[in-house]
Amino acid sequence: MQPNAPTVFISTAILGVGAVAVIGWSVVWTVFAVTLLVTTLVAIHRSIPRKER
Amino acid sequence: MKDIYLLIPAHDEEVGIEAAMASVEAQTKRPTRRIVVSDNSTDRTVELARARTGWEVWETVDNTGKKGGALNQAWARLEPALSGSDYIVTMDADTILDERFVEAAFAKYEQAIARGRTLGGVCANFSGLQLDTALGVLQMMEYARAEKINRSRGGLAPVLAGAATMFSVEALRSVSRMRGHLYEPVLTEDYELSIALRVNGYTTMAPRTCKARTDLMPTVGMLWAQRLRWYRGAFECLRSHGFKRGTRADIGWLAFSLWAAASRWLFLVALTATVLTIGHMAFSPWLLLLFAFASGIRMVQVRDLGWKYVLLAGVMVEELYYAFFLEAALWRSFYLAFFGRTAGNW
Numbered sequence: 001m002q003p004n005a006p007t008v009f010i011s012t013a014i015l016g017v018g019a020v021a022v023i024g025w026s027v028v029w030t031v032f033a034v035t036l037l038v039t040t041l042v043a044i045h046r047s048i049p050r051k052e053r
Numbered sequence: 054m055k056d057i058y059l060l061i062p063a064h065d066e067e068v069g070i071e072a073a074m075a076s077v078e079a080q081t082k083r084p085t086r087r088i089v090v091s092d093n094s095t096d097r098t099v100e101l102a103r104a105r106t107g108w109e110v111w112e113t114v115d116n117t118g119k120k121g122g123a124l125n126q127a128w129a130r131l132e133p134a135l136s137g138s139d140y141i142v143t144m145d146a147d148t149i150l151d152e153r154f155v156e157a158a159f160a161k162y163e164q165a166i167a168r169g170r171t172l173g174g175v176c177a178n179f180s181g182l183q184l185d186t187a188l189g190v191l192q193m194m195e196y197a198r199a200e201k202i203n204r205s206r207g208g209l210a211p212v213l214a215g216a217a218t219m220f221s222v223e224a225l226r227s228v229s230r231m232r233g234h235l236y237e238p239v240l241t242e243d244y245e246l247s248i249a250l251r252v253n254g255y256t257t258m259a260p261r262t263c264k265a266r267t268d269l270m271p272t273v274g275m276l277w278a279q280r281l282r283w284y285r286g287a288f289e290c291l292r293s294h295g296f297k298r299g300t301r302a303d304i305g306w307l308a309f310s311l312w313a314a315a316s317r318w319l320f321l322v323a324l325t326a327t328v329l330t331i332g333h334m335a336f337s338p339w340l341l342l343l344f345a346f347a348s349g350i351r352m353v354q355v356r357d358l359g360w361k362y363v364l365l366a367g368v369m370v371e372e373l374y375y376a377f378f379l380e381a382a383l384w385r386s387f388y389l390a391f392f393g394r395t396a397g398n399w
Contacts (some may be wrong), residue, residue, distance in 0.1 A: 016319070028323055035316040036343055042309070043350045047201055052208040052260060053170075 057155060057219070058131060059084035059142040062123040066146035067097040069268070074105055076149045082156035084142060092116055092123040098146075120215065121236030128225070128235050137223040145216040147268045149182065157262035158219035165256070173224035173255025174247065176210050177217035177265035178203060184269040188276065191375045192269045194362055198354045203259045210259035211303050213250070215243035217265040227253040239293075241286025248290055251299030277382060284386030285393075292390065311387060314380035 020028055059077055063070055070089070077087055088109045089102040093116065102110045111130070116122040124143060131141075140162065144150060151157075158175040165172035178200040181193045203210050213220070228249045229235050236242040247257050270276035287307065294300050328334050351366040366372060 016322075025323075025327070032316060032320050032323070033340065035313060036340075036347075039313050039316075040343060040347050040350070043347065043354075046205045047350055047354055049201070049204040050207040052204075053256070053258070 055159075056085040056136070056139045057082070057142060057159065058135075058139065059087045059144070059155075060090055060124065060127050061088070061144055061146050062090045062092060062120045062127075063094060063098050063102070063146040064092045064119070064123075065094050065096045065098060067101055069147040070098055070101055071105075073144065073146050073148055073150075074102065074108065076152070077144075078105075078107070079152045080150065080155045081153050082159055084155060088127065089146075090123045090127045092119065118236070118238055121238065121242035125234045125236050128229065132226075132229070135222045137226070139222040140219050141222060141225065142217075142219045143215060144218075144265070145267065148177075148216045149266045150177070150217055151264035151266075154217065154263055154265060155219065157260065161258065161260050161263070162219070162221065171224070171255050172258060173221055173250035173253070174213040174257045175219045175263060176213040176257070176259045177263045178259050178261065179214065179216065179265055179267050181269040182266050184271060186271070187371065188271070188273065189269050190362070190365065191372065192276070193358060194355045194366060194372065195375075195379075197358050197362075200259075200261075201354050204261060208258045208260045210257050211247065211306075212241075212244045213247040213257050216267050217263075218243070221255075224250050224253070224255045227255070239286060239290060240282050241290060244283075244287055245290045248294050248299055248303075252294065252297065253299075273378075277378075280379060280382040281386050281389070284383050285390045288387055288390035310383060314383050317377070317380060 061070070061073060061077075066073075074087075074089070077084070086109065087107060088111055089098075090111050090113065091099045091102065092113045094112075099110055099112065102108060111127060113123045113126050116126060118125065128141075135141075140159065142155060142158070154177060161175050162172055179196050180200075181189060181196055183189075184192070225235060228246065231249075231253070235246060237245050239245050250257060270279050287303070291300055291304055291307065296304055324334060348367055348369050351369065351372065352363045355362045355366045
């Protein structure tokens, strides 16, 4: 049986709350900060023109 | 002698077909044959196309495969007469080619041959046709960024957009020999063909000299439908091809995009939860500096469009809504591709 949208959403929410309860907010914020840093680095990398092949 | 055959698949395109054909007639390097492939048109598409000199107009027979099916029929008809050194250009009936598109794409192939490279397809970098709305401006900025991203890859392009691409006949034959036809009945037949070419060892490019303009989506609903089709089509193509040469980089990029999109939404949720439970929120100056830096990058990416666009990118607010919109479409497409009960229609 394939999951439908509500079950996917509820399981994600439960996972999220569970993860925050176990690891704490500070880790969550750190993950966000790392993601922001990585996406910014990727954006920089993708803004630099390179010699055409 | 290297011949160039240009095909315009068209289904009820009376509004834009003449402008598209005029852009072909204005090419600095003229295709050997120019063909409009009308697919089940019920408007004046065929009449308008036949009225122009120097064009052939073909009509599909019992085609149920929409654009890809029309091009498959045209390929089957043309293929016996083609030599391996010929080229085929396909373009949409709502696309306006830059007058040097064919010349620039041909030159890229000549360069690739001289360097011993196997180039399978050369696609245009797109900008939008005039649409004086906020949605139009945001799409223009998105297209400008896509061009910058292609430049950062040294001109390599993951998708040979059906809207304007020149293919090498030899490369197309490598695909048709494998499966008996060119285009598969999927949502994004152009992306699927791009993957098939890369899997066969061909490079796919969008050189900076190749340009075209295409229609922008005028309403949020149409944009949503377009993006669902693009993203879902991409997920389904990658799933059917699997993790191998030609798909690895795209799978990695989509996985990263999904994570980045989820992270932005979860960040908002976490922010709200924190404010509700603690009552306030303090940002580190370093985080604000990072935001400012990200804003600066976004400004640089659209500088070719002019100062108004740069200013808008700097403010970021409107683009933030737009990013949320696209990310929602990305996740919805992911869900439909992997858990949707109905198959995507061609």
